Amino acid sequence: MPLPLLWLGAAAVSALAIKSAADERKAKYQSRRLKDGVDRYSSQRNNDRAVAIYPTDLFHSEVIVEPTFGAIVCCGIGGVFEHTGIWVGENTIIELDGNGLIKPVSAERFIGNRSGDNIFVACDSNATPLALPEIGERALSQVYQYQDYHMIENNCHQFVWHCFDKFKSPVTSFSRLNEKIAQYYDRVIYWDLAKTS
Numbered sequence: 001m002p003l004p005l006l007w008l009g010a011a012a013v014s015a016l017a018i019k020s021a022a023d024e025r026k027a028k029y030q031s032r033r034l035k036d037g038v039d040r041y042s043s044q045r046n047n048d049r050a051v052a053i054y055p056t057d058l059f060h061s062e063v064i065v066e067p068t069f070g071a072i073v074c075c076g077i078g079g080v081f082e083h084t085g086i087w088v089g090e091n092t093i094i095e096l097d098g099n100g101l102i103k104p105v106s107a108e109r110f111i112g113n114r115s116g117d118n119i120f121v122a123c124d125s126n127a128t129p130l131a132l133p134e135i136g137e138r139a140l141s142q143v144y145q146y147q148d149y150h151m152i153e154n155n156c157h158q159f160v161w162h163c164f165d166k167f168k169s170p171v172t173s174f175s176r177l178n179e180k181i182a183q184y185y186d187r188v189i190y191w192d193l194a195k196t197s
Helices: 002-034 041-047 107-111 133-141 156-164 174-185
Strands: 051-053 071-077 081-089 092-096 102-106 120-123 189-194
Touching (some): 041 174, 081 174, 092 156, 156 174
Antiparallel strands (some): 071 081, 071 120
């Protein structure tokens, strides 16, 4: 009967790996609280570390932040991809839907039909949302317009970046969007759990 013992051993190793990841994330948050000032992206460039803490439903943040007008928010899709949008207040997010329509949705609808249970907001190391009113205004100005949606070349990340860069320099992935936002704000990004209600 060595097979069940093997499964038991694999389960124990998995549990230890999950605990280790959770402990590492907790240590990052504790060290974050002890910092003076913000983590600047320009000083981290040699490490190319645009994101200090990624959004994850499994080990979500102990820090809960209320998004502000023009903040970048995200949720998970299938545990593999992220969906991004712009927070415009009153529990409303502007998103590019898979059918190409730019539309306002509630926080509940933003995570509806997706795998994630939480919304995350891009913040600096002081848990301040990376947000500008003009970003929210640009998102609002595009509501109910259609774009030629493409999963890679013209997706939700491209829409979010277009609210920053009207010339539409290409952003095809969540990681590239993070790099661009980190450069724009000169801040390392912490994806904190968003307080939406």
